[in-house]
Amino acid sequence: KAGVTQTPRYLIKTRGQQVTLSCSPISGHRSVSWYQQTPGQGLQFLFEYFSETQRNKGNFPGRFSGRQFSNSRSEMNVSTLELGDSALYLCASSLAGRGFGNTIYFGEGSWLTVV
Amino acid sequence: KNQVEQSPQSLIILEGKNCTLQCNYTVSPFSNLRWYKQDTGRGPVSLTIMTFSENTKSNGRYTATLDADTKQSSLHITASQLSDSASYICVVSGGAGNKLTFGGGTRVLVKP
Numbered sequence: 001k002a003g004v005t006q007t008p009r010y011l012i013k014t015r016g017q018q019v020t021l022s023c024s025p026i027s028g029h030r031s032v033s034w035y036q037q038t039p040g041q042g043l044q045f046l047f048e049y050f051s052e053t054q055r056n057k058g059n060f061p062g063r064f065s066g067r068q069f070s071n072s073r074s075e076m077n078v079s080t081l082e083l084g085d086s087a088l089y090l091c092a093s094s095l096a097g098r099g100f101g102n103t104i105y106f107g108e109g110s111w112l113t114v115v
Numbered sequence: 116k117n118q119v120e121q122s123p124q125s126l127i128i129l130e131g132k133n134c135t136l137q138c139n140y141t142v143s144p145f146s147n148l149r150w151y152k153q154d155t156g157r158g159p160v161s162l163t164i165m166t167f168s169e170n171t172k173s174n175g176r177y178t179a180t181l182d183a184d185t186k187q188s189s190l191h192i193t194a195s196q197l198s199d200s201a202s203y204i205c206v207v208s209g210g211a212g213n214k215l216t217f218g219g220g221t222r223v224l225v226k227p
Contacts, residue, residue, distance in 0.1 A: 004158070004191075042204075042217060042218075042219045042220055043204065043217045044160075045214075045215065045217075046220075056212065056214065064123045088156070090158055098208070098212065098213045098214060098215070099146050099147065099207075099209060099213040099214055099215050100146070100207020100208070100213060101146070101147050101164060101166060103161050103164065103207075104149070104161065104215075105161070106151075106158035106160070107158050108157055108158045109156075109158050110155070111156070
């Protein structure tokens with residue numbers, strides 16, 4: 001079956017702009033989580049959506065937001081981009097989400113560079 | 116505070132040799148522990164997931180162990196190959212809301 005699909009794969013934005021990243025989870029998965037990964041910080045949890053509802057949120061400023069659609073596809077948006085937002089943004093999907101004992105599948109990520 | 120500490124941060128091994136990565140956690144109550152492999156610039160790929168009652172789980176040349184009493188886990192790579200060069204991330208579930216806590220990862224470089 002198809003894996004987690006993230007688009008775009010690479011993008012370059014200018015400070016102050018906004019960006020929207022998209023994630024299509026594995027068919028049947030209702031939980032979608034987003035992570036930011038930078039070389040110095042490792043994987044940092046952004047938020048989790050389950051059946052269109054945000055269930056968990058990490059410690060990121062309000063510039064980071066997300067949503068999930070009825071078909072479980074999810075988008076995350078970052079407004080007023082800063083240089084420090086340059087990172088690999090990973091989407092993960094699973095059946096039940098959180099830390100329940102089901103496998104969590106990651107997408108290949110979206111590389112965002114802010115200049 | 117729930118934490119996951121991995122060691123070493125990085126290591127270099129020769130092709131064909133074995134190595135062991137360590138993961139210590141303070142997450143409580145414990146739900147499960149996962150190991151992921153992440154190639155540079157790619158998304159993490161699940162290797163194993165273990166619950167409280169499981170001591171060992173294998174996935175090909177990868178063997179994970181779990182000691183829930185001491186809150187330690189290890190990932191053993193047998194007969195390493197060049198394709199094993201990657202970061203290995205330990206992730207522990209538990210605590211309030213059964214959230215995931217990520218370790219900082221161990222970067223492995225296999226040299227011919």
